[in-house]
Each structure stands twice: as structure tokens, then as C-alpha cells.
Amino acid sequence: MNEENFRLSEKLVSASYVRQGVQARRGHEQLIRTLLEQGKCPEEGWSESTIELFLNELAVMDSNNFLGNCGVGEREGRVASDLVARRHYRLIHGIGRSGDIAAVQPKAAGSSLLNKITNSVVLDVLRFSGVRSVSSCFVVPMATGMSLTLCFLTLRHRRPLARYILWPRIDQKSCFKSMITAGFEPVVIENVLEGDELRTDLEAVEKKIEELGAENILCVHSTTSCFAPRVPDRLEELSVMCAKYNIPHIVNNAYGVQSSKCMHLIQQGARVGRIDAFIQSLDKNFMVPVGGAIIAGFDEDFIQEISKMYPGRASASPSLDVLITLLSLGASGYKKLLSERKELYTHLVQELKILADSHGERLLHTPHNPISLAMSLDALQANCDKAITQLGSMLFTRQVSGARVVPLGTEQTVSGHTFRGFMSHSDAYPYPYLNAASAIGITRKDVELSIKRLDKCLKALKKDTKGEKCESESSPSGPDDQTVP
Numbered sequence: 001m002n003e004e005n006f007r008l009s010e011k012l013v014s015a016s017y018v019r020q021g022v023q024a025r026r027g028h029e030q031l032i033r034t035l036l037e038q039g040k041c042p043e044e045g046w047s048e049s050t051i052e053l054f055l056n057e058l059a060v061m062d063s064n065n066f067l068g069n070c071g072v073g074e075r076e077g078r079v080a081s082d083l084v085a086r087r088h089y090r091l092i093h094g095i096g097r098s099g100d101i102a103a104v105q106p107k108a109a110g111s112s113l114l115n116k117i118t119n120s121v122v123l124d125v126l127r128f129s130g131v132r133s134v135s136s137c138f139v140v141p142m143a144t145g146m147s148l149t150l151c152f153l154t155l156r157h158r159r160p161l162a163r164y165i166l167w168p169r170i171d172q173k174s175c176f177k178s179m180i181t182a183g184f185e186p187v188v189i190e191n192v193l194e195g196d197e198l199r200t201d202l203e204a205v206e207k208k209i210e211e212l213g214a215e216n217i218l219c220v221h222s223t224t225s226c227f228a229p230r231v232p233d234r235l236e237e238l239s240v241m242c243a244k245y246n247i248p249h250i251v252n253n254a255y256g257v258q259s260s261k262c263m264h265l266i267q268q269g270a271r272v273g274r275i276d277a278f279i280q281s282l283d284k285n286f287m288v289p290v291g292g293a294i295i296a297g298f299d300e301d302f303i304q305e306i307s308k309m310y311p312g313r314a315s316a317s318p319s320l321d322v323l324i325t326l327l328s329l330g331a332s333g334y335k336k337l338l339s340e341r342k343e344l345y346t347h348l349v350q351e352l353k354i355l356a357d358s359h360g361e362r363l364l365h366t367p368h369n370p371i372s373l374a375m376s377l378d379a380l381q382a383n384c385d386k387a388i389t390q391l392g393s394m395l396f397t398r399q400v401s402g403a404r405v406v407p408l409g410t411e412q413t414v415s416g417h418t419f420r421g422f423m424s425h426s427d428a429y430p431y432p433y434l435n436a437a438s439a440i441g442i443t444r445k446d447v448e449l450s451i452k453r454l455d456k457c458l459k460a461l462k463k464d465t466k467g468e469k470c471e472s473e474s475s476p477s478g479p480d481d482q483t484v485p
């Protein structure tokens with residue numbers, strides 16, 4: 001209500017009570033004012049009522065909510081279901097205009113403001129999470145793979161002759177397909193084994209650049225967050241190499257915002273060399289539904305070029321979800337989640353180590369991977385070949401999600417390219433293993449229950465294989481993130 005309406009209210013309710021109400025409302029408004037002034041994630045999380053007040057204020061600025069509006073256009077923000085309208089806080093127009101996802105829409109000042117504020121808050125979060133010098137970013141309503149594709153397509157205009165993308169191998173289909181979908185030829189650079197870790201083969205990257213010619217290479221496509229025993233790429237060295245040969249560098253930072261180590265790698269890479277853009281998933285880093293990513297970089301012009309590459313308007317849902325989430329958590333709530341994740345990583349290391357030792361296995365030594373861990377399944381495989389895939393099924397049946405069982409020697413063809421040892425990021429990794437990760441939002445209970453169930457599965461398999469049955473139970477196969485293939 002505005003001042004005039006408050007004055008009118010005093011005719012109905014005692015003036016002192018109304019004044020108190022005005023004061024209370026000012027509290028909410030002050031928070032909104034600070035957000036608009038600074039464009040930063042508030043330090044303390046907002047209450048739901050402040051967030052709803054803010055979103056309602058935005059929604060009434062959009063033409064679909066104008067009281068006197070009559071529309072004769074082909075897109076008037078009409079929504080048949082009230083449930084759907086409420087699900088979107090009546091912000092129906094989406095974001096962007098045809099030709100630029102960051103552009104302001106004349107019909108929808110509220111949605112446009114939502115878009116700008118979200119991008120600004122998210123930029124602040126990327127900065128305080130470790131990439132201090134990031135200069136520009138935007139939320140795009142596509143997950144990581146498609147967002148990478150958009151970056152590659154944008155680079156095509158800058159390097160029309162280039163056909164190849166140099167890609168230190170990571171066994172994740174979306175990463176590979178992001179390059180194929182954009183029409184490029186991925187050049188797979190095998191990782192090198194250092195101890196238990198799989199690391200970037202810098203020599204092989206440089207050799208390829210010289211062999212193919214820098215002008216024929218669209219970019220180097222590197223990765224931070226990944227499943228152990230692969231570890232984040234040697235970003236500093238790759239960035240220096242990209243600067244030396246004048247080749248663009250796109251970094252897949254899929255779930256790296258939650259790790260200060262991954263963010264530090266990006267900051268350092270950009271400081272000493274060249275990083276053109278880095279891409280992160282919204283759901284994996286901010287605990288929102290799947291559907292969005294952040295494309296960020298150090299050169300505003302290039303990031304703007306990518307946003308202009310997006311054809312047409314886009315859904316505002318991912319932006320709305322991440323804005324609501326960050327306003328409710330506040331910077332302090334998000335940082336708390338980050339530090340809890342880190343603590344539980346250490347706890348998971350300890351628990352997995354105890355479990356591995358007790359089953360004659362080994363927690364693989366992968367200190368450069370700050371999120372994912374791997375435990376060997378050598379002893380299990382020595383007992384019985386099938387036990388490895390059975391373990392995957394058993395974990396699935398016992399509702400342990402996300403634990404990936406990776407046997408040796410799986411071959412998989414993705415978009416015409418055959419990967420040996422698929423899922424292990426290597427042609428010939430020496431051990432079968434099981435992955436577990438400490439990702440944002442994980443709880444102590446998740447760690448303890450999954451270790452307990454894993455222990456039970458391993459014991460059951462050992463018992464069965466001793467009796468040479470080698471077939472513990474008939475259970476459906478797990479989903480493909482659990483047992484390979």
C-alpha cells in the first residue's frame with residue numbers, strides 16, 4: 001500500500017496500529033531497496049513474506065497483470081490454469097526478446113527486472129565463491145551440456161575456419177555431445193595416470209595444437225568438477241597454453257561452484273592465462289530443479305555475444321528458482337552449505353577408508369578431486385567377475401543413489417566415437433571402483449546410511465561368492481549412473 005492508502009486505513013483502524021504496520025512494511029521495503037541498489041546477494045536470508053512481496057511487486061509490473069489490459073497480440077501471457085500462474089508467481093512473459101536473452105521486454109518490466117537482478121546476484125555469488133575477477137554472467141534456461149553448445153556456436157563466428165575442439169577426456173556423454181551438437185569434431189586427449197589420479201596430459205594437448213594448427217582449433221574444452229579418479233584439469237597450464245597459441249578456452253565447471261578449489265583454479269587460470277567462459281549447472285550448485293546454467297566470463301563483450309546467440313525468448317523459471325533460493329539462503333546460508341559440504345567430504349573420506357580397509361579394498365588416493373571419491377573393487381572382482389555389476393544393482397535396490405560402480409573394460413560408442421574403458425575416463429584404468437561424492441546439501445545421515453548399506457552389500461556379495469554362487473539376488477539393473485553399462 002502507498003502512503004495515501006495507509007492514511008485512509010487510519011479511518012478504519014487506530015492510527016497507532018496502522019503506523020506500526022507501516023513500520024513493519026518499511027522493514028521489507030528496506031531489504032528490497034538494498035537489493036536493487038547493490039545488486040548483491042543479501043548477507044542474511046529473507047523471510048518468505050519479503051520474497052513473496054517482492055515477486056508480487058514484480059508481477060504487477062508485467063502487462064499480463066495490468067488491470068485494464070486488452071491484448072491482441074500472439075503472445076499475451078495468457079495462462080489457462082491458475083495453478084500454473086501461481087507456480088510462476090504470475091510472471092508469465094519469460095526473459096529476453098527475440099535475439100537476445102538479456103534484453104528488456106517492453107511488455108514485461110517486472111520479468112525483465114527479475115532477469116537483471118538474478119544475473120547480478122548470481123555474479124556476486126560466483127565472486128564470493130572464489131572467482132573474484134569474473135566480470136559478467138547470465139542465467140540460461142538450459143542445463144550444462146546445451147549451455148556449452150551455445151558457447152561453441154558463438155565461438156564459430158569468431159573462428160570460422162576452426163573445426164576441432166581439444167578435449168581432455170571426461171566420460172560424461174553430455175560433455176562429448178555438446179561439441180557434436182554444435183557441429184565440431186572433438187579431439188579426445190587421453191588423461192595420464194599419476195598415482196591413482198587421472199590428470200591432464202599437457203604435452204599431448206600442445207602436440208595436438210601444433211599438429212592441427214591453432215587456427216583450425218575452435219577452443220580447448222576443459223573440465224573442473226568430475227568423478228574421481230579423474231581430477232580437475234590443470235587449468236592454469238591449459239590457460240597459459242591457450243593464451244600462448246591464441247586459442248579460446250571454455251571451462252566446464254558443472255558442479256564446481258560448490259568447491260573453493262575448483263573456483264580457485266578458474267580464478268588462477270584467468271589470472272595467468274586465458275579463459276573465455278566457464279559454465280556451471282544451477283541444480284548441481286544451488287539446489288534448484290534441473291533446467292538452468294550460468295554462463296560466466298571475464299570479458300563482458302564475449303558473454304554478451306553468447307547471450308545474443310540465444311534465439312528468441314526463454315523461460316524465466318530457472319532464474320526465478322535460483323533468485324528465490326539465494327534470497328532465502330542469503331550469502332551466509334549459502335556459505336554455510338559450502339562449509340558443511342567440505343566437512344562432510346572429510347567425513348566421507350574417513351568412512352570410506354574404514355569401509356575399504358575392512359573389505360580388503362583401497363580408497364584411491366585422489367587428493368586433487370575436492371568432491372568425488374573412488375574406492376577400489378579389486379578384491380570383489382577377484383572373487384567373482386559378476387559381483388561388480390551385481391553391486392550396482394544391489395545399491396539401486398537399497399536406494400543408495402549416486403554411487404557409481406565402474407567395472408573394467410566397458411566399451412561405449414557415443415555419437416560415433418568409441419570409448420574404451422568408458423566411465424573411467426581412461427582406456428585402461430587399472431582397477432574397477434565405486435564412486436561416492438560429497439555434494440552440496442549432503443547430510444551426515446546420507447554418509448552414514450550409504451556406508452552402512454554399502455557395507456551390507458559387500459558382505460552379502462562376499463558370502464555368496466564364497467559359496468561360488470556368484471549371484472547374490474535377482475534385482476533390476478540400476479540406472480546407468482549406477483552400474484556401467
Ligand SMILES: Cc1ncc(COP(=O)(O)O)c(C=O)c1O
Pocket residue numbers: 143144145146170172174175223225226252254255281
Ligand atoms: C562434469 C559434467 N559435465 C556436464 C554434465 C552434464 O550436465 P547437464 O546434465 O546439466 O547438461 C555433467 C552431468 O552429470 C557432469 O558431471
